[in-house]
Amino acid sequence: MVLTPRGLRFMGRSLPCSIGRGGVSGRKREGDGATPRGIHRIVGMLYRPDRMARPTDWALPIGPCDLWSDDPRDPDYNKMVRAPHGFSHETLRRPDPLYDLVILTDWNWPISAPGRGSAIFLHRWRRPGYPTEGCVALAPEDLLWMARRITYQTQLIVP
Template sequence: MKSIDSPKSLTNSFHSLGFSLKSKQFLRQKTNSAIVLFCFFSFLGSESLSSEENPSLESPLQNAEQILFVTARASQTTGSLDFYTLNNGEWLAVLEKIPVRLGRNGLLLSFEKREGDGHTPTGIFPIQRVLGKGKKEIRNLEYTEIRKNYHWNDNPKSRSYNQLTKHQEKGAIPLWDSYIYELFVVIEHNTKPAFPGLGSMIFLHVWNEDKPTSGCVGVSKEVLETLVSVLDGSKKPNILIQILD
């Protein structure tokens, strides 16, 4: 994996993929993403206040130094992804306004999510696991190379509900045969533990550009490859999915 150690080299890497992107400090940038940035800082501010009022409640974003921020209107099946990273004490915008596909019924609060409802759940989810076909060098994140017999179980009646299985089970979805699972990041909704019927297989995966997802976040393979190459588990990355008013 090519070493990426500065915003400038990040920008060069993205240009090599055909993107016109810039890394810039939030306080200095002129951007069309004002709504996203306002929501981002407002959310961080509210999280900080909640932690101060109740020290026993630790914000999921308290130690995060990388954040993927997915936003859309509640009923929309398309949205935007922005990627922010903390560098030398300042937040930098690495990716901005990247188009994504969402569930066929749009966004829904995480606690209201149900199996098969076609909604993408909102909330804050740690990024801990990446799966894909072939060997990859992933920085400080769990990586699983998909084999032909690997499945993910979305059957609420199964003991393996919302878990990766290395064998075929009734109701389990094969990962090998679908191009959308060539590479994906697990969005840790209802995973630890998994409660029956509250939603499964919520991933950031390769999209079908012409169709919404079943409840995941879909993005182009080129962008996903770039994200995976930049993500660093030591920076405690999170994905924040939020409804825009």
């Protein structure tokens, strides 16, 4: 899949998407709101089993205590962790539907450089054109369509 000015190109389709409020950057830093330039592999998929059916056999459920560390001081920076967690983090089981389906990339993972940025996901958008904190966001129906067709190690190319 390739990010283009018209959207995310995948399997012959152009899917409208939103990217980070900081645009695309080759110098990604934690909190800059940028989507990192590069070739990123898909390394996982998470979903809310209380809100949707399992989209593919390799998707893992998001549990009530699942978090994602975004604190560069945390030894588990840019990794999935469990509550309670003493460092800054994102809650994966959100009250809104933003993370009902999350596709994980290998940005700054599995060995994380502190401060280089965390949690570059593909997830649903808040609304068309609304920027993310660095992730790639799509309409829920496009995200689900794509999730059912990607495989582990599919590449997300951000030129």
